[in-house]
Amino acid sequence: MKIELLYPEVCCLYGDLMNAEYLSRCIDGAELVKTPLGEKPLFLSGDADAAFLCSMPEHAQLLVRDEFRRFSADLDSAIARGTLFIATGNAPEVFYEYIEDTDGTRTEMLGMFPLHAKRDLINRYNSLYLGKFGDDIDIVGFKSQFCHIYGEKVEPLFHTVRGAGLNPDVMDEGFRVNNFMGTAVLGPLAVLNPPFTRYLLGLLGIEEPKLFCEKAALDAYDLRLREFSEPDRGFSY
């Protein structure tokens, strides 16, 4: 099985690289493949089983946008095939319509979702995040971002319990089309959320998935979930 890490030379911020590394270490014999800028991602041709796109500097969002522009038809096919794809942090913004800065400047993005980002590069939004994936899986993590997301209703990845969703006024967080997923939640998501990671492993066809360092991961998850569920716990930084 191949897990693909996309453009890690620029998409490498906020611990997100560990999402792909951790998932690959949960699968016997899995190979972690790194695809640099300029090369066609393997998952687009069905040659990788899952792909991860991590947080990146703002200038890199444009490089990544341009990379995907070259393969828009392949991307549509990969989504339709149900290939697992997870974009975290500010990576989902690459797939929105545009990013608008506080001075009104708009940067066109891929436009795959009827959403846009409003970016304030002076004031960074920081918070804890507690949400639900489906009915049963609690999600914990962090938000640390310059953008909030606005636009039409899309199928969310998570339902927010505490913290901000796509923006502070909505409970929907991220997007999901088939197994093409995006969320601003940092963690790293796969490491901090063993139940969600088990679900992802299930999508990859792993029966009775066993997590890497499972006990330690569950201990940390249980404590964090308990803390984030405390009513007096501050959420915004």
Add this chain to the structure above:
Amino acid sequence: MGKLRFLLVLWFTKCTRAFMRLVGRNATYLPGSLALRFCPGFMGYMEMPKTVIAVTGSDGKTTTSNMLIDILTRRGLRVMNNQLGSNVPAGIATSFIQSCSLTGKAKADAAVLEVDERSSHRIFDHVTPDILCITNLFRDSLMRNAHPQYIADFIERAVPKSTRLVVCADDLISNRIAPDNPRVYFGIGPLPTDVTECINRINDMQICPVCHAQLIYDYRRYHHIGHAHCPKCGFASPEADYLAHDVDTAAMTMTVTDKGGSGQYRLVSDSVFNIYTMTAAIAVLREFGMDHEEISEAFTHVSVVSTRYDEEDAGNVRIIMQMSKDKNSLAGSRAFDYISSKPGDKELILMMNCLHDQQSWSENISWLYDCDFEFLNKPNIKRIVCTGPRAKDYVLRLQIAGFPAERILCTEKELDAPSLLEYTPGESVVVFYGTDALDLVAAVREETRNQAEKRAAI
């Protein structure tokens, strides 16, 4: 009207400072904060000392500033500084209040200002440094500083056009700031410990800033620090104007050469990180007009502040206190690399938790996964005790790094951590701690000392 307001605010804040000092307060922040509130352009009305040196960057700015202050003061200059206060505008404004006359005239011969990189635009709008040293740019708190290019853009917008920059030739993020400003570069020549491939998790300068091709590193110290070139467009790291070479960490000496000559220096620390800091300070002092001989002699009296690194013998072990700024993956990586590469067996206590965050919410621990815990996975690190509110996160991170689970211990209470160590004669006990709970750190140090002596007496 502006000048009158300035004078009224100056007198008021001088009185405020005097009163605070009278009642035993340090008064290193509030007077400046009040001054900026009542007179936002306050610092712009101040007469500047003859030479203003500012130091900013992600890491090493306090150490660099302290070196500069020590050496310039030793030279007999009156040096205005914010050594005891904060490095944000209020702290710097307080330093001006403290060191000026009742009419705002400068009483100091020179100023050495440590400037928070995120606040640089709010300071350089009013204060034009003659020399600005940018030590480096690395990742810091992701919540405040996002990533190094973000901070580079911040400083770029803030630097006055006339300011002469002293920047690191080996740091392609910070040395490209404000390309039109006059500048000199400092750097370290090839070292026996150099590598070409990055062994760190953080590597923030992998592609050419001009054509986006993969950079090739001719040598690399750590992370993106080194000398690189682009095989496609010819872009390359600049050559150092102030080059440290013949670095001998056994003899604790190095030579620094520039176009005006060379000087031999006693190292204040054997870590490459501090050698960069020292070279930066030497470059600034040379730009200030001092000769190598004078700087070299002055450095024999300089030491790295002991709150960041300290050692002592206790019982049959050596206790090492190693600060590792909380929520800072790079500081952790550098500290882990430095300690783990020292010879001899070690036991560690990890307590870099951000207790301040824990009081009101919960620490964002994403940084743990950018930090090279893998450096700790060495046979001579015998045991690691994880402690504090995020102890379980450290346990998980260490296990993912491959450190054997059976050699990891965990206790939430920091003061219980020292009793979990073995204190095998001849080994070192290293306490990694953050910056926001120094009283607790002192208590843990004392308990570690007590435990070491108790075990030695058995």
